[in-house]
Amino acid sequence: MNPIDRRTLLTVPLLGAGALAGTAAAPRSASAPRSASAPAGGSRRPGGTGDDALLRRWAADTWRSLDAMTVRRTGLISDNISADLTGHSRHTSPTNIGGSLWSTLIARELRLITPGDARRRVAATLASLEAMEHHEPSGMYVNWYDEVDGTILRSWPGSGDPVVPFVSSVDMGWLGAALHVVAEADPSNRRAARRLFDRMRWDVFFDREVDAQPGQTVGGFWTEDPSREGVELRPLFNGIPGADVWYHSTHHYDTAVSEARMVTYLGIMTGQIPAGAYFTTYRTFPPEWTWPEMAPVGEWTEHEGVAVFEGAHTYRGMEIVPGWGGSMFEELMPDLFVPEAEWGPRSWGRNHPLHVRAQREHGLDEAGYGYWGFSPSSDPHAGYREYGVDALGLNPTGYFSDAAGTDWRQGEPYPQGLDGVVTPHAAALALQYEREAATENLSRIETELGAYGPGGFHDAVAVGTGVIAERHLSLDQSMVLGALGNVLLDGQLHAWFATDEVADQLRGVIEQEVFRAHG
Template structure:
């Protein structure tokens, strides 16, 4: 089984800069596997109604589309099932397209993705309620016995899924691994445990006990310029011997609990997968609501080194001065993420009904981000397909992809490696080997349903990026080279999006309890993004 050199902290901006942090494995074999040649691009419709709401599948094709989506869900679950070790209930990080072997590493994100995918498989009648209950119970058995950081209730970044042991050397290379607790990874495991506690009565008490033990304030750094504080990337429980790392007390109320923090590493952009950690901290009342507003919508206009000058105005929310900025792209004004990827924009929205709770913020930005990604793929770059997000690299192992104009990162996430010399304001070079990932298009279904289904259908039938376990992880549309593997994180995003579409926002309903809504909705609904189409 190939190991993927993959960053677990997928978006790691420093304050005002940008850097990568995470575990990196040795490179395995390239994933070169040519697909059928792509046909000429065909453009789809605008995707938004006059009210700015998602375009829905028409009634004439509704039944046909539902059958298609259910087939995709069934095959996606097949890959997740194949990745799961029966004895531990832990899912592998990745698996080859033939659905054999285990990667010998998994993470809290992967485990969380398997938990919510199991619940959705139950609701979609891919497995029986009894099987779902037993699968979840087995996973909780492992979580209850796995070594973890007990003072905070948090789990380490990497485990061997075959026995639940903490990884201290990387599979295949033997490179040393120092146990690290990642805030963003724990966000997805925490979200999944909260969902299990609502959706699985037989396992509710156990899931809730694990969730309640988690201290989200351990990731909240108050010693920063912007107050009341920001989310930090995580901490090591042993000295990693890295620059910029300090031994600091974990909690003031637990004497002697000290860990190694990277004190310059914060998640400081609003459009980031790390906002799930902020949501969990606010809904458990472990961090203040004002923390939601300390992240950048764009960099402030006085920062003259930024890649793109923003448009916008200053506002104040919860006592925090916020520059309500946006980037301009093809006549649109959009609040950017760090790298301009669909994952940053829409993965938290799988659980938190952001567009409904923040109609003037996320309710504007999510549809615009999807539209911008579609227009980039079909019109600006001319690939004929769209959906850009960190994924397997068809020509290598793992890589960050995005739409550069939708990101704050000065170095850019591009939709293709050949575009790294491209600068804002220049025509986007045509004929590149653009890399699309199906999980990005799947996330977009919640806002441009018909367009996303058409795009995914063509990725399957025209590019051939599909197999017994559902969509392959990515495909380079120019050369036709396919990343013939499945990542459990990406497959769980695909199944999460399909579940929300087919089951009338089921993940939203499980996650958004009355108590959660009472604490989060007033925060999201008070802001107006500078986002216009």
């Protein structure tokens, strides 16, 4: 079977594209001058703290937007909010709710709120989750709720378009990670968080009936008939009792550099998914496939009984394991929680800093934008779009870094002067690997591009036209605050997530691999 037929089409839209579908952008043209150069980067934890005050200011402002998005009565957070910090979007997701939980804990540790306030906020969120309608056989939540009252969305706010309840594996991965963190970081809410986490069955997303054995993660399932091509009614995977659901027969997460690896981590650490599942995803497509844009370099090996092609793409003298779209959050969002570089020094410990370097060099040198950090985000000219560095992705149609999405062929120079779209959350994720360069980049996005307000960084800015998406997405803001928390608090999310029990299950799996990655 051609693997492109097995790629999920649900990856990024489930995390945000629907959040702004049909919503007009709130663009603004930046009038400040823009520089075309930046320093060449730093190290993971350089030790200097001269920029701590700046990072703490960004954290405080980011928290202000997350606070404004939160409905105090339910403890649930809006998907997005305008830059003036008013109104509620009337839709939220498990990812958004998870992001609000870990952001609250980071805000507590940074002393932006008191421990008592944090405890009350977390308790309100957990109480709402306990009461919200969900898929009871699996313990999982559907993708869209109204944050004001916690009810399932069956029509889209504004347009009225019908919404069929869908349980997203990726979205549940972020809520699951957050609940695990709460159980470790908040003793007063530990029991409630652990109860919600323990009833979640990660193997409902694990399809063993695929060529890649022992199996792979699916995009999720519908709890009602979505009337879509390729969707079939079948029992829950792995013999879990409960009513039949609708799975898409071909949509699997089959790339290693993907936000979906969090679901695999949660399944392995709870004993519900075999360790071999970590190795059934593609590092690159196999070399015998002739249709991909870029031929990989690498060699075959075996881990946990699974044949693995340890491949990489070449880019600007580097060899890098690519993701699906070449975006920063595919590479680094799971690393907010799992200390991948520490547990996999010969895999993620190589790839993460190389990906950051590649994004920086693409923005500053290859495309000449003067700024960098590319990931799915608001489209300053419209609603929401996927952005990335095409050479770092397996997707044949590409995630591009410019607003036009121009398909530049392999081997041709990337044109200068395009309307590149940078998103601050991508640069914030990079802080953990190039603190100095990422801080300088974010500073210039704030002061030169003007993509900043009382709630912190605006979601994205097109650097050629200067058009700014003057809104905040709660997912993106929670990534910003999570990254700032890890940098300022010496890996605090890692410490909460990576308990001894989790390390016993996961570390040995991750540390055995050697990526074909070097620069």
